[in-house]
Amino acid sequence: MAQTPFPRRHETTVTVNGRSYAAPEQPVVVICLDGFDPEYLDKGIADGVLPTMASLREAGYVGTALATVPTTTNTNNTSIVTGAPPAIHGINGNYYLDADTGEEIMVTDARRLRCGTILGAMSRAGVETAVVTAKDKLLKVLAYEMEGFAFSSERPESATLAPLGFASAEELVGRSRPDQYSADLSLFALDAGVRLMELARPALTYLSTSDYVQHKYEPGEPEANAFHAAVDARIARLMALGATVALTADHGMARKSGADGRPNVVYVEDALNGAFGAGSVRVICPIADPFVRHHGALGGFVRVHLRGPGDVAAMMTFARSLPGVELVLDRATVCERYQLPPDREGDFAIFSDRATALGARQEDHDLSALGDHPLRSHGGLAEQRVPFLISRPLAQSYRERAETGLLRNLDIFDFALNGLAQTPARR
Numbered sequence: 001m002a003q004t005p006f007p008r009r010h011e012t013t014v015t016v017n018g019r020s021y022a023a024p025e026q027p028v029v030v031i032c033l034d035g036f037d038p039e040y041l042d043k044g045i046a047d048g049v050l051p052t053m054a055s056l057r058e059a060g061y062v063g064t065a066l067a068t069v070p071t072t073t074n075t076n077n078t079s080i081v082t083g084a085p086p087a088i089h090g091i092n093g094n095y096y097l098d099a100d101t102g103e104e105i106m107v108t109d110a111r112r113l114r115c116g117t118i119l120g121a122m123s124r125a126g127v128e129t130a131v132v133t134a135k136d137k138l139l140k141v142l143a144y145e146m147e148g149f150a151f152s153s154e155r156p157e158s159a160t161l162a163p164l165g166f167a168s169a170e171e172l173v174g175r176s177r178p179d180q181y182s183a184d185l186s187l188f189a190l191d192a193g194v195r196l197m198e199l200a201r202p203a204l205t206y207l208s209t210s211d212y213v214q215h216k217y218e219p220g221e222p223e224a225n226a227f228h229a230a231v232d233a234r235i236a237r238l239m240a241l242g243a244t245v246a247l248t249a250d251h252g253m254a255r256k257s258g259a260d261g262r263p264n265v266v267y268v269e270d271a272l273n274g275a276f277g278a279g280s281v282r283v284i285c286p287i288a289d290p291f292v293r294h295h296g297a298l299g300g301f302v303r304v305h306l307r308g309p310g311d312v313a314a315m316m317t318f319a320r321s322l323p324g325v326e327l328v329l330d331r332a333t334v335c336e337r338y339q340l341p342p343d344r345e346g347d348f349a350i351f352s353d354r355a356t357a358l359g360a361r362q363e364d365h366d367l368s369a370l371g372d373h374p375l376r377s378h379g380g381l382a383e384q385r386v387p388f389l390i391s392r393p394l395a396q397s398y399r400e401r402a403e404t405g406l407l408r409n410l411d412i413f414d415f416a417l418n419g420l421a422q423t424p425a426r427r
Contacts, residue, residue: 014121017084021118021417023127024203027243028416029193032077032409033231033387034134034186035211035378037252038064040228041387043219049229052236053247056389061399061415065388065407067251069338070286070301070379074107076250077138077208079410081117085339090114091141092344093286095297097305099343106288109140114341118413120145122204130202132169132192134185134210142206149196153178153188153210164199172196183227185210190234197241204417205243214253216373235391245391246416248409252383256298256357257374263367265375266322268302268350269360275318279307283360284346287379296367298357300380303346316348324356326381354382388412393421 012023041062044050056062068079068086070093078091086092090113095106105112119142123129129148133139136152143150151159156169156177166172173191178184186209193207209231217224238245257263269283287299304319306312312330319328327350334349335342352358357377359365367375386409394402398419401407 012125012127014118014125016118016121017082017088017115019083019414021083021122021413023122023125024244024417027197027201027203027205027241029197029205029207029238029243029245030080030412030416031190031235031245031247032080032206032208033247033249034073034209035214035251035253036228036247036249036387037214037219037254037383038385038387039219039252040214040224044225044228044232047220047225049225050232052232052239053389056391060392061388061390061394061402063388063402063407064385065248065409065411067249067384067386067409069340069381069384070299071251071381071383072287072299072379073135073211073250074138074141075286076409078113078141080248080250080412081119081142081206082115083118083410083413084115085410087335087339087341088115090341090344092340093284095284095286095288096344097282097284097303097346099305104284108137110144113141113144117142117144117146119143119204119206123147127204128200128202130193130196130200130205131208132189132196132205133208134189135208138208142208148202149200151192153185153192154180156188156192181212183213183223183230185212186227187230187234190231194234194237194241197238197243211253215376218255218376239391244416244420245389246412247387247389248412249386250409251378252386253376253378254300254354254382255374256355256377261372261374263298263375264324264356265298265359265365266324266352266356267359267362267365268304268319268322270362271322272304272315272318276310276315280310281306281315285358285360285379287377296359296365296375298359298365298367298375299377300352300354300356300358300382302350302358302360304348304350305346312347319348319350324352324358325350326353327351351380352382354380388415390415390419394419395421
Protein backbone atom coordinates (compact mmCIF):
# COMPACT_ATOMS: atom_id res chain seq x y z
CA MET A 1 0.00 0.00 0.00
CA ALA A 2 1.37 3.42 -0.92
CA GLN A 3 2.46 5.68 1.88
CA THR A 4 0.52 8.84 2.59
CA PRO A 5 2.69 11.81 1.50
CA PHE A 6 4.24 13.63 4.43
CA PRO A 7 3.88 17.41 4.02
CA ARG A 8 6.76 19.67 5.00
CA ARG A 9 6.03 22.26 7.70
CA HIS A 10 8.69 24.84 8.45
CA GLU A 11 7.47 27.54 10.82
CA THR A 12 4.28 26.12 12.27
CA THR A 13 4.14 26.06 16.06
CA VAL A 14 1.36 25.46 18.53
CA THR A 15 1.08 26.75 22.08
CA VAL A 16 -0.37 24.44 24.72
CA ASN A 17 -0.64 25.27 28.42
CA GLY A 18 1.90 28.06 28.10
CA ARG A 19 4.50 26.07 26.17
CA SER A 20 5.24 26.27 22.42
CA TYR A 21 5.93 23.22 20.27
CA ALA A 22 7.20 23.08 16.71
CA ALA A 23 5.24 20.93 14.28
CA PRO A 24 7.49 18.06 13.19
CA GLU A 25 9.09 18.12 9.75
CA GLN A 26 9.61 14.37 9.93
CA PRO A 27 7.65 11.78 11.91
CA VAL A 28 8.01 11.80 15.68
CA VAL A 29 6.91 8.92 17.90
CA VAL A 30 6.65 9.45 21.66
CA ILE A 31 6.41 6.26 23.73
CA CYS A 32 5.31 6.00 27.35
CA LEU A 33 6.65 2.61 28.44
CA ASP A 34 4.49 1.92 31.48
CA GLY A 35 6.40 0.92 34.61
CA PHE A 36 9.82 1.15 32.94
CA ASP A 37 11.93 1.64 36.03
CA PRO A 38 15.54 2.72 35.33
CA GLU A 39 16.65 -0.64 36.74
CA TYR A 40 15.09 -2.36 33.70
CA LEU A 41 17.04 -0.09 31.39
CA ASP A 42 20.33 -0.54 33.23
CA LYS A 43 19.95 -4.29 33.59
CA GLY A 44 18.74 -4.72 30.00
CA ILE A 45 21.73 -2.83 28.63
CA ALA A 46 24.11 -4.76 30.89
CA ASP A 47 22.58 -8.06 29.75
CA GLY A 48 22.86 -7.05 26.08
CA VAL A 49 19.12 -7.30 25.37
CA LEU A 50 18.57 -3.59 24.62
CA PRO A 51 21.00 -2.84 21.76
CA THR A 52 18.91 -0.04 20.29
CA MET A 53 18.45 1.80 23.57
CA ALA A 54 22.14 1.29 24.35
CA SER A 55 23.10 2.82 21.01
CA LEU A 56 21.24 6.01 21.88
CA ARG A 57 23.89 6.86 24.46
CA GLU A 58 26.06 7.83 21.47
CA ALA A 59 23.46 8.45 18.74
CA GLY A 60 20.95 10.42 20.81
CA TYR A 61 20.33 10.96 24.50
CA VAL A 62 19.86 8.55 27.40
CA GLY A 63 19.14 9.90 30.86
CA THR A 64 16.51 9.97 33.56
CA ALA A 65 13.74 12.35 34.57
CA LEU A 66 11.19 12.74 37.34
CA ALA A 67 7.63 11.52 36.91
CA THR A 68 4.66 13.44 38.21
CA VAL A 69 3.40 12.68 41.73
CA PRO A 70 1.47 10.53 42.40
CA THR A 71 3.42 8.18 40.18
CA THR A 72 0.36 6.58 38.62
CA THR A 73 -0.59 5.84 35.02
CA ASN A 74 -3.42 8.33 34.46
CA THR A 75 -1.60 11.20 36.13
CA ASN A 76 1.60 10.80 34.18
CA ASN A 77 0.19 9.99 30.77
CA THR A 78 -1.93 13.12 31.12
CA SER A 79 1.07 15.18 32.24
CA ILE A 80 3.07 13.92 29.27
CA VAL A 81 0.46 14.74 26.62
CA THR A 82 -0.37 18.14 28.15
CA GLY A 83 3.19 19.10 29.07
CA ALA A 84 1.75 20.26 32.38
CA PRO A 85 1.38 19.13 36.03
CA PRO A 86 -1.90 18.02 37.67
CA ALA A 87 -2.51 21.50 39.09
CA ILE A 88 -3.22 22.49 35.48
CA HIS A 89 -4.69 19.35 33.90
CA GLY A 90 -6.59 18.11 36.96
CA ILE A 91 -5.95 14.35 36.70
CA ASN A 92 -4.30 13.57 40.03
CA GLY A 93 -4.61 9.79 40.00
CA ASN A 94 -6.49 6.83 38.63
CA TYR A 95 -9.02 7.18 41.46
CA TYR A 96 -10.09 10.03 43.72
CA LEU A 97 -12.80 11.25 46.07
CA ASP A 98 -15.02 14.11 44.91
CA ALA A 99 -15.11 16.34 47.98
CA ASP A 100 -18.32 18.05 46.85
CA THR A 101 -20.38 14.91 46.33
CA GLY A 102 -18.54 12.33 48.43
CA GLU A 103 -18.42 10.09 45.36
CA GLU A 104 -15.38 7.90 44.74
CA ILE A 105 -14.49 8.26 41.07
CA MET A 106 -12.37 6.06 38.80
CA VAL A 107 -10.99 8.17 35.97
CA THR A 108 -11.80 6.46 32.67
CA ASP A 109 -12.62 9.42 30.43
CA ALA A 110 -11.80 13.10 29.84
CA ARG A 111 -14.60 14.66 31.88
CA ARG A 112 -12.18 15.73 34.63
CA LEU A 113 -9.51 17.02 32.26
CA ARG A 114 -9.09 20.77 32.73
CA CYS A 115 -6.94 21.74 29.74
CA GLY A 116 -6.02 20.82 26.19
CA THR A 117 -3.35 18.43 24.97
CA ILE A 118 -0.37 18.73 22.65
CA LEU A 119 -1.84 16.08 20.37
CA GLY A 120 -5.17 17.88 20.15
CA ALA A 121 -3.53 21.20 19.37
CA MET A 122 -1.28 19.66 16.73
CA SER A 123 -4.26 17.96 15.16
CA ARG A 124 -6.19 21.23 14.96
CA ALA A 125 -3.12 22.84 13.35
CA GLY A 126 -3.30 20.27 10.56
CA VAL A 127 -0.61 17.88 11.79
CA GLU A 128 -1.43 14.22 11.19
CA THR A 129 -1.64 12.57 14.60
CA ALA A 130 -2.14 9.09 16.00
CA VAL A 131 -2.60 7.57 19.45
CA VAL A 132 -2.46 3.89 20.31
CA THR A 133 -2.72 2.88 23.96
CA ALA A 134 -2.72 -0.54 25.57
CA LYS A 135 -5.24 0.55 28.22
CA ASP A 136 -8.58 1.74 26.89
CA LYS A 137 -9.18 3.79 30.06
CA LEU A 138 -6.61 6.32 28.78
CA LEU A 139 -7.89 6.75 25.27
CA LYS A 140 -10.41 9.53 25.82
CA VAL A 141 -7.81 11.65 27.61
CA LEU A 142 -4.95 10.98 25.22
CA ALA A 143 -7.07 11.61 22.12
CA TYR A 144 -8.99 14.56 23.60
CA GLU A 145 -10.09 16.95 20.82
CA MET A 146 -7.78 15.12 18.41
CA GLU A 147 -8.53 14.03 14.86
CA GLY A 148 -6.58 11.08 13.56
CA PHE A 149 -6.06 7.42 14.35
CA ALA A 150 -6.93 6.64 17.97
CA PHE A 151 -7.59 3.22 19.49
CA SER A 152 -6.50 0.79 22.20
CA SER A 153 -5.21 -2.77 22.35
CA GLU A 154 -8.10 -3.59 24.67
CA ARG A 155 -10.67 -2.57 22.03
CA PRO A 156 -9.00 -2.97 18.63
CA GLU A 157 -12.37 -3.52 16.97
CA SER A 158 -13.24 0.13 17.63
CA ALA A 159 -10.41 1.50 15.51
CA THR A 160 -11.45 3.53 12.46
CA LEU A 161 -9.00 2.38 9.83
CA ALA A 162 -11.10 2.41 6.67
CA PRO A 163 -8.77 4.96 4.98
CA LEU A 164 -6.03 2.33 5.22
CA GLY A 165 -8.29 -0.48 4.06
CA PHE A 166 -8.70 -2.29 7.38
CA ALA A 167 -11.87 -3.05 9.33
CA SER A 168 -10.13 -3.18 12.70
CA ALA A 169 -6.77 -2.89 14.42
CA GLU A 170 -6.68 -6.67 14.58
CA GLU A 171 -6.51 -6.72 10.79
CA LEU A 172 -3.93 -3.93 10.81
CA VAL A 173 -1.61 -5.73 13.23
CA GLY A 174 -2.35 -9.21 11.93
CA ARG A 175 -3.41 -10.91 15.15
CA SER A 176 -6.36 -11.01 17.50
CA ARG A 177 -7.01 -8.83 20.53
CA PRO A 178 -4.55 -9.60 23.35
CA ASP A 179 -5.56 -10.62 26.83
CA GLN A 180 -5.83 -7.71 29.25
CA TYR A 181 -3.23 -9.33 31.51
CA SER A 182 -0.47 -10.12 29.03
CA ALA A 183 2.76 -8.73 27.65
CA ASP A 184 1.16 -8.71 24.23
CA LEU A 185 -1.28 -5.98 25.26
CA SER A 186 1.71 -3.62 25.10
CA LEU A 187 3.40 -5.19 22.09
CA PHE A 188 0.12 -5.00 20.15
CA ALA A 189 0.04 -1.24 20.74
CA LEU A 190 3.64 -0.86 19.60
CA ASP A 191 3.07 -3.06 16.56
CA ALA A 192 0.04 -0.97 15.66
CA GLY A 193 2.24 2.11 15.84
CA VAL A 194 4.78 0.47 13.55
CA ARG A 195 2.10 -0.47 11.03
CA LEU A 196 0.66 3.05 11.06
CA MET A 197 4.15 4.39 10.39
CA GLU A 198 4.62 1.96 7.52
CA LEU A 199 1.26 2.72 5.90
CA ALA A 200 0.06 6.19 6.93
CA ARG A 201 3.22 7.85 8.23
CA PRO A 202 1.56 10.18 10.76
CA ALA A 203 3.60 13.21 11.72
CA LEU A 204 3.11 12.79 15.46
CA THR A 205 2.32 9.51 17.22
CA TYR A 206 1.88 8.69 20.90
CA LEU A 207 2.12 5.07 22.06
CA SER A 208 1.32 4.04 25.63
CA THR A 209 1.76 0.54 27.04
CA SER A 210 0.74 -1.54 30.07
CA ASP A 211 2.93 -2.43 33.06
CA TYR A 212 1.79 -6.04 33.31
CA VAL A 213 5.35 -7.35 32.92
CA GLN A 214 6.92 -4.90 35.35
CA HIS A 215 4.40 -5.70 38.08
CA LYS A 216 5.23 -9.40 37.78
CA TYR A 217 8.90 -9.65 36.93
CA GLU A 218 11.99 -8.01 38.38
CA PRO A 219 14.81 -6.50 36.28
CA GLY A 220 16.95 -9.24 34.77
CA GLU A 221 14.36 -12.00 35.00
CA PRO A 222 14.01 -13.82 31.66
CA GLU A 223 10.42 -12.64 31.15
CA ALA A 224 11.36 -9.02 31.79
CA ASN A 225 14.37 -9.20 29.48
CA ALA A 226 12.34 -10.87 26.73
CA PHE A 227 9.63 -8.21 26.89
CA HIS A 228 12.00 -5.27 26.90
CA ALA A 229 14.03 -6.81 24.09
CA ALA A 230 10.80 -6.95 22.06
CA VAL A 231 10.17 -3.29 22.84
CA ASP A 232 13.73 -2.46 21.80
CA ALA A 233 13.16 -4.19 18.45
CA ARG A 234 10.03 -2.09 17.81
CA ILE A 235 11.98 1.07 18.54
CA ALA A 236 14.62 -0.03 16.05
CA ARG A 237 11.93 -0.56 13.42
CA LEU A 238 10.39 2.87 13.99
CA MET A 239 13.82 4.46 13.67
CA ALA A 240 14.48 2.50 10.47
CA LEU A 241 11.26 3.97 9.09
CA GLY A 242 12.68 7.45 9.63
CA ALA A 243 10.92 8.38 12.85
CA THR A 244 12.47 10.26 15.71
CA VAL A 245 11.64 8.15 18.77
CA ALA A 246 11.36 9.63 22.25
CA LEU A 247 10.72 7.31 25.19
CA THR A 248 9.95 7.85 28.84
CA ALA A 249 7.79 6.18 31.49
CA ASP A 250 4.84 7.10 33.67
CA HIS A 251 6.48 5.69 36.79
CA GLY A 252 9.09 3.30 38.04
CA MET A 253 8.41 0.04 39.87
CA ALA A 254 9.55 -1.36 43.21
CA ARG A 255 9.31 -4.61 45.10
CA LYS A 256 6.94 -4.24 48.06
CA SER A 257 7.54 -7.69 49.53
CA GLY A 258 10.03 -9.07 52.02
CA ALA A 259 12.63 -11.74 51.46
CA ASP A 260 9.99 -14.35 52.30
CA GLY A 261 7.77 -13.08 49.48
CA ARG A 262 5.06 -11.74 51.78
CA PRO A 263 3.78 -8.25 50.90
CA ASN A 264 4.86 -5.35 53.13
CA VAL A 265 1.55 -3.52 53.48
CA VAL A 266 0.27 -0.87 55.87
CA TYR A 267 -3.53 -0.52 55.87
CA VAL A 268 -3.79 3.15 56.67
CA GLU A 269 -7.56 3.49 57.08
CA ASP A 270 -7.66 0.57 59.48
CA ALA A 271 -4.80 2.07 61.49
CA LEU A 272 -6.22 5.60 61.66
CA ASN A 273 -9.75 4.50 62.47
CA GLY A 274 -8.37 2.17 65.10
CA ALA A 275 -6.50 5.03 66.74
CA PHE A 276 -9.04 7.84 66.35
CA GLY A 277 -12.37 6.03 66.24
CA ALA A 278 -14.34 4.04 63.71
CA GLY A 279 -15.35 6.08 60.67
CA SER A 280 -12.92 8.93 61.40
CA VAL A 281 -11.31 8.88 57.96
CA ARG A 282 -11.65 7.55 54.44
CA VAL A 283 -8.41 6.63 52.70
CA ILE A 284 -8.22 6.79 48.90
CA CYS A 285 -5.64 4.83 46.92
CA PRO A 286 -4.97 6.74 43.66
CA ILE A 287 -3.40 3.66 42.07
CA ALA A 288 -6.77 1.83 41.94
CA ASP A 289 -7.81 1.17 38.34
CA PRO A 290 -9.46 -1.47 36.12
CA PHE A 291 -6.15 -3.42 36.11
CA VAL A 292 -6.35 -4.09 39.85
CA ARG A 293 -4.96 -7.63 39.53
CA HIS A 294 -1.56 -6.06 38.88
CA HIS A 295 -1.22 -4.63 42.37
CA GLY A 296 -4.37 -5.15 44.44
CA ALA A 297 -4.83 -1.34 44.50
CA LEU A 298 -1.81 -1.08 46.78
CA GLY A 299 0.79 1.59 46.06
CA GLY A 300 3.19 4.08 47.52
CA PHE A 301 0.80 7.00 48.06
CA VAL A 302 -2.62 7.50 49.66
CA ARG A 303 -4.89 10.43 50.45
CA VAL A 304 -6.63 10.73 53.82
CA HIS A 305 -10.05 12.45 53.97
CA LEU A 306 -11.61 13.24 57.34
CA ARG A 307 -15.24 12.19 57.55
CA GLY A 308 -16.05 14.88 60.14
CA PRO A 309 -14.31 17.08 62.68
CA GLY A 310 -10.93 15.74 63.72
CA ASP A 311 -7.43 16.63 64.79
CA VAL A 312 -5.50 16.59 61.51
CA ALA A 313 -2.17 17.38 63.18
CA ALA A 314 -2.56 14.47 65.60
CA MET A 315 -3.52 12.12 62.79
CA MET A 316 -0.50 13.20 60.74
CA THR A 317 1.79 12.61 63.71
CA PHE A 318 0.32 9.15 64.20
CA ALA A 319 0.68 8.37 60.47
CA ARG A 320 4.38 9.25 60.61
CA SER A 321 4.81 6.56 63.27
CA LEU A 322 3.49 3.78 61.03
CA PRO A 323 6.09 1.32 59.71
CA GLY A 324 7.31 2.02 56.19
CA VAL A 325 5.92 5.58 56.06
CA GLU A 326 8.43 7.98 54.54
CA LEU A 327 6.57 11.30 54.37
CA VAL A 328 3.28 12.83 55.56
CA LEU A 329 2.16 16.22 54.19
CA ASP A 330 -0.91 18.37 54.70
CA ARG A 331 -3.08 19.37 51.76
CA ALA A 332 -1.49 22.80 51.20
CA THR A 333 2.06 21.48 51.34
CA VAL A 334 1.56 18.45 49.09
CA CYS A 335 -0.21 20.63 46.51
CA GLU A 336 2.53 23.28 46.53
CA ARG A 337 5.40 20.81 46.46
CA TYR A 338 4.02 18.51 43.76
CA GLN A 339 1.77 20.90 41.78
CA LEU A 340 -1.50 19.13 42.59
CA PRO A 341 -5.09 20.49 42.42
CA PRO A 342 -6.24 21.38 45.99
CA ASP A 343 -9.90 20.60 45.34
CA ARG A 344 -9.07 16.99 44.48
CA GLU A 345 -6.65 16.28 47.33
CA GLY A 346 -7.34 14.88 50.78
CA ASP A 347 -6.81 16.57 54.13
CA PHE A 348 -3.34 15.06 54.13
CA ALA A 349 -1.21 12.69 52.07
CA ILE A 350 1.02 9.76 53.04
CA PHE A 351 4.00 8.38 51.09
CA SER A 352 5.63 5.03 51.81
CA ASP A 353 9.26 4.04 51.41
CA ARG A 354 10.39 1.95 48.46
CA ALA A 355 9.88 -1.39 50.22
CA THR A 356 6.36 -0.72 51.55
CA ALA A 357 2.89 -0.49 50.03
CA LEU A 358 -0.02 1.48 51.46
CA GLY A 359 -3.68 0.48 51.39
CA ALA A 360 -6.99 1.58 52.89
CA ARG A 361 -8.82 -1.23 54.72
CA GLN A 362 -7.48 -4.75 54.50
CA GLU A 363 -10.87 -5.95 53.28
CA ASP A 364 -10.61 -3.59 50.27
CA HIS A 365 -7.54 -5.28 48.80
CA ASP A 366 -7.42 -8.70 47.15
CA LEU A 367 -3.90 -10.03 46.67
CA SER A 368 -4.90 -13.54 45.63
CA ALA A 369 -4.14 -12.83 41.97
CA LEU A 370 -0.45 -12.27 42.74
CA GLY A 371 0.08 -16.00 42.99
CA ASP A 372 3.74 -16.83 43.58
CA HIS A 373 4.93 -13.41 42.44
CA PRO A 374 6.04 -10.81 45.00
CA LEU A 375 4.04 -7.59 45.21
CA ARG A 376 5.61 -4.96 42.95
CA SER A 377 3.98 -1.57 42.75
CA HIS A 378 4.37 2.21 42.46
CA GLY A 379 2.65 5.50 43.23
CA GLY A 380 5.09 7.12 45.63
CA LEU A 381 8.33 9.06 45.59
CA ALA A 382 10.48 5.93 45.31
CA GLU A 383 9.07 5.30 41.83
CA GLN A 384 9.46 8.87 40.58
CA ARG A 385 12.73 8.41 38.66
CA VAL A 386 12.13 7.19 35.07
CA PRO A 387 14.20 6.82 31.86
CA PHE A 388 14.24 9.62 29.28
CA LEU A 389 15.53 8.66 25.83
CA ILE A 390 15.72 10.48 22.48
CA SER A 391 16.87 8.75 19.30
CA ARG A 392 18.62 11.81 17.81
CA PRO A 393 21.24 14.22 19.16
CA LEU A 394 19.99 17.15 21.22
CA ALA A 395 20.71 20.78 20.59
CA GLN A 396 23.37 22.06 22.98
CA SER A 397 20.92 24.11 25.04
CA TYR A 398 18.65 21.09 25.52
CA ARG A 399 21.53 18.77 26.37
CA GLU A 400 22.74 21.24 28.99
CA ARG A 401 19.22 21.50 30.35
CA ALA A 402 18.93 17.71 30.55
CA GLU A 403 22.27 17.32 32.29
CA THR A 404 22.10 20.24 34.72
CA GLY A 405 18.43 21.08 35.23
CA LEU A 406 15.35 19.38 36.62
CA LEU A 407 14.19 17.14 33.79
CA ARG A 408 10.64 15.79 33.97
CA ASN A 409 8.87 13.16 31.91
CA LEU A 410 6.32 15.80 30.89
CA ASP A 411 9.17 17.53 28.98
CA ILE A 412 9.41 14.68 26.46
CA PHE A 413 7.34 16.36 23.73
CA ASP A 414 9.34 19.57 24.17
CA PHE A 415 12.60 17.70 23.67
CA ALA A 416 11.31 15.61 20.75
CA LEU A 417 9.76 18.55 18.89
CA ASN A 418 11.96 21.51 19.88
CA GLY A 419 15.20 20.09 21.16
CA LEU A 420 16.91 18.25 18.31
CA ALA A 421 20.35 19.35 17.17
CA GLN A 422 19.48 19.05 13.50
CA THR A 423 16.57 18.28 11.23
CA PRO A 424 16.78 14.68 10.01
CA ALA A 425 17.11 14.18 6.27
CA ARG A 426 13.86 13.61 4.46
CA ARG A 427 13.07 10.11 3.28
